[in-house]
Amino acid sequence: MKTSDFYYDLPEELIAQTPLEPRDSSRLMILHKKTGEIEHRHFYDILDYLNEGDCLIMNDSRVLPARIYGVKDETNANVEFLLLNCIEGKKWEALAKPGKRAKIGTSFSFGDGLMHCKVIDILDDGNRILEFECEGNFYENLDKLGQMPLPPYIHEKLKDKERYQTVYSREIGSAAAPTAGLHFTKELMKKAQEKGVKIGFVTLHVGLGTFRPVKVDDVTKHKMHSEHYDMSEETATLINETHRNGGRVFCVGTTSCRTVESVAKREGEIKASDGMTDIFIYPGFEFKAMDCLITNFHLPESTLIMLVSAFAGYDNIMNAYNTAVAEKYRFFSFGDAMLIVD
Incomplete structure (x- = not known):
């Protein structure tokens, strides 16, 4: 599989320069990975897709004003x-x-x-x-x-530094925000919990390597940057109990996904674990922990679009991204979101 297979044409005006207010007012594309069906909603509608007994796994890393x-x-x-x-x-x-x-x-x-x-x-x-x-x-x-280390494709100055932090951030150490989580408000999280959805936290400190392009033609030759992660006993227990009781594990962002899948690969099961991970997820990867993914729209030819293609299917993702361009979704860190479900 070639890096160029993950290219799509994105008009520059669709790259979001500022965050929306309120946080959960962004658009939300629902992608059903089994059928490829697409729905167009708003992020606050995500409650309609969460069931009692499901859990949300969120990355609580906090961005350094680096x-x-x-x-x-x-x-x-x-x-x-x-x-x-x-x-x-x-x-x-x-x-x-x-x-x-x-x-x-x-x-x-x-x-x-x-x-x-x-x-x-x-x-x-x-x-x-x-x-x-x-x-x-x-x-x-x-x-x-310090100022927030905004990605190079954002040219507007950020008025409020907290808008590049998730509302649940607490473990300082990231060079970039886990941006899928930027859509959540405390009120939305509370409503999810009232519906019977449990929330667990992992930590993965996002490195600047997340913005580095894939420079090799053969995807399998790419070397990932290494990042520190931590999964607590409490979160490991929540994931295992969710699966045991027939619930689904929703990872909020590719960083949460990389954390739970790193633990599953390294430990052979979901258990308390911490260390460094350079896991590279691309089509052909076998997911062992995550059932559904909440994510933003990622750069062409990036490791992140490769990850979502591995989870949802290459054809589904490329169709979804082309649809998002046609429908004028907002892209990248401050942009709109996608929910990938069965």
């Missing part, structure tokens, strides 16, 4: 860093722009001296290792200084 702007101490030249992951303590791997200003030993200041950092190493891929200094809590200072 884009920070500072000045070089020696020259006051401007620099932008994008924090990727914490190595230990206050040491971070980061992208630097422009990189030529961030040589080993160079120091920078942020927010009129609220934080400082020094470049202590440069990796083979050009990423910098930074060591920060600040008074007080590092994350509280970062929250004051």
Whole structure:
């Protein structure tokens, strides 16, 4: 299977630049994977497709305001860093722009001296290792200084940083939002629970690799980025009990899907587990944990459109995406949603 098989033509004006209000007012395409039938609804209608005894599995990772702007101490030249992951303590791997200003030993200041950092190493891929200094809590200072690392296809400035967080986010560590969850409101979650739907949480810290294009022609040759995940005993028990009682497991987003399927593959069953995963799901993959998927519309030729094709069927997905373009759905992170059911 070739990467080009997952291409579709998307007019730029259909790439959503800002989130809708309220969150659950976005459109929702229902794709019945057994028949290929498509319905057009709104996200708040998702309650019609959830039954008592089903469960929703949500990724509670919270996005770091990881884009920070500072000045070089020696020259006051401007620099932008994008924090990727914490190595230990206050040491971070980061992208630097422009990189030529961030040589080993160079120091920078942020927010009129609220934080400082020094470049202590440069990796083979050009990423910098930074060591920060600040008074007080590092994350509280970062929250004051940092901006959300919005995807490169979003050009509008985000007015409210919380709109790039899910309402249930709590475990800080992602470089990008698990965007399918952005459609949920606390009220909608409460209504689902009142209907007898249980809610469980997993954590998968989304890396910037989620935006990296597949650059090989042969899909099977692509190397996935690695991300940290955690599944609690409580969530594992919920998934197992849901299946045992005849209910369905709805994964909210591809990150929740990758987490539960990583656990099933690694452990041979659903149980408490944590670690790193580089699972790559493409057509031919055998799903062992997820029954239904709530997801957004993904980039052409991306690993995410390959994942949904593996679950719903390649022909069904390509037809659904072409239909979404024709019906002028909103695409990508702040766009509309799709529910894939039997």
